[in-house]
């Protein structure tokens with residue numbers, strides 16, 4: 001959904017997320033399309049359009065997230081909250097595998113988010129392989 005943001009609010013998001021998806025860290029340049037504005041608590045669940053409830057997300061993560069705020073942690077089989085870009089720190093919940101291809105969930109939040117947002121789907125893995133061939137490394141953008 002297109003969301004109206006004031007210039008100041010958009011600038012604050014740019015500074016916080018640096019034109020990267022807050023979930024999978026795909027840069028806008030690598031994704032080939034503009035970041036979308038994700039409501040951490042969806043509008044449909046009473047979320048509001050303020051900085052504390054917003055992050056940039058790639059189209060793919062935003063699409064898979066939909067209106068979810070929690071999902072099954074595949075390791076424990078229990079519900080866990082999804083990653084909250086304004087409350088949680090990425091490095092506490094996720095890491096990259098040694099090849100820099102796959103995002104690994106370190107916590108229930110991380111594992112549930114990787115699974116729910118399909119953060120290692122075949123298409124993004126192909127793209128990451130190409131970026132790696134060109135010298136890209138996670139976190140080095």
Ligand SMILES: [Zn+2]
Pocket residue numbers: 021022023024025026057058059060061062
């Ligand atoms: Zn993403």
